[in-house]
Structures are given as C-alpha cells and as structure tokens.
Amino acid sequence: MFQRIDFDPKQSRLAYVQIMAKLKILEFPDPRLRTKATPVDVVDDKLRALVDDMFETMYAASGIGLAATQVDVHKRLLVADVSADNDDPYVLINPEILEKEGTIVTDEGCLSVPGFYEEVERAEHIKVRFLERDGTEVKLEATGLLAVCIQHEVDHLDGKLFVDYLSEAKRQRIRKKLLKERRQQAAVIA
Ligand code: GNR
Numbered sequence: 001m002f003q004r005i006d007f008d009p010k011q012s013r014l015a016y017v018q019i020m021a022k023l024k025i026l027e028f029p030d031p032r033l034r035t036k037a038t039p040v041d042v043v044d045d046k047l048r049a050l051v052d053d054m055f056e057t058m059y060a061a062s063g064i065g066l067a068a069t070q071v072d073v074h075k076r077l078l079v080a081d082v083s084a085d086n087d088d089p090y091v092l093i094n095p096e097i098l099e100k101e102g103t104i105v106t107d108e109g110c111l112s113v114p115g116f117y118e119e120v121e122r123a124e125h126i127k128v129r130f131l132e133r134d135g136t137e138v139k140l141e142a143t144g145l146l147a148v149c150i151q152h153e154v155d156h157l158d159g160k161l162f163v164d165y166l167s168e169a170k171r172q173r174i175r176k177k178l179l180k181e182r183r184q185q186a187a188v189i190a
C-alpha cells in the first residue's frame, strides 16, 4: 500500500512513502482458501511490505498466526506471534516441517472460521526450516502453542483448514452457520 506524500516539480514525479494496510481475511467456505500456495522465489522489499501488512492484519484481529493464503496471496509465507504481549513476531517464508514429535490437543480457532473453536490433535514438537525476512535460511525447534500455530498455518498454505480434522457433520454445521451469518450481514448492508 502506498500513499502519495509529495510532488517534486523539478523531477516532475510523485514521491511515495509506504504505509501499512490491514488486509481482508477470506472466510470458510471460500474456495480460494483451498489454493495450494507456491514457493516464494525472491525475498525483496515488496514481500516485506506484505509481511508488515500481514502482521497488522493479524494483530488487529487478535490472532496468533496468519498465512498468506488467508489474505488471498497464494505464496508460501506465514507470520506468527503467540506471545501475550505481541512482542515475539516470527516470519516464516517457504516453511518446511522437517520433524514432528509427540502429540498435543488444542482448542483451535481460525480467523477464517470466525467464532468456532474445536479440539485438534497435532505434533507437540516440530523442527521447521524456513527463510527469515532478510532471506537467510534458519531452522527452528518449536514446541507447544508455537508448534501448533506453525502446523495450522502450513496447513493453510496447502489449502487445508482445521475444520478438515472434524467430522463431516460438524464441518457442515459450521459451514451452514457461517453462510447464514454472511447472508444476514449482506441483508443489513443492503
Ligand atoms: O488466532 C488463532 N488462534 C489459534 C489458536 C489455536 C490454534 C491455532 C490458532 S491460529 C489462529 C489464527 C489463524 O487463523 N491462523 O491461520
């Protein structure tokens, strides 16, 4: 997102500064959430601007993670911050989960499935390899909520949602409720 700040008559061109922007989050059952994201090939300023917008969007929605898929950008990139004070941000570009160990059951929610929380079983410890926001490759051992969050976000990049782990009946109930809410919201706006 860019905002025009200045006009330089000598150079006869516009000057811009970058400003952050909150992005729209896709909601289940939007078919775009089923897209498999493709790897990021260059980590440049344009990608870092997207990362900043994703953090702004995630913090504004009080989420602990956000995958690019959720903001309709189908690149392999996610942000996360599971800290209480929103002061421990992680950027994972082209994440690959190398190892999984143990199991943990968490009451999961998703910004793309607003208002629904259900138990999901995941690995409790993971080892993940990714590029950081400066493009350097790192490996991270994550445990507990951070490990759960990264697995939830990598699922998004593969077009998968936490509701896919629930029974067909539960998933349909959630789908119907969300569609009904959206119809009612549309009626209020009209
Ligand atoms: O904000 C979120 N909370 C959460 C809680 C338990 C397990 C996973 C998550 S991720 C979710 C944000 C989100 O939808 N990320 O894709």
Ligand code: NI
Pocket (backbone or CB within 6 Å): 109, 110, 111, 112, 152, 156
């Ligand atoms: Ni989610």
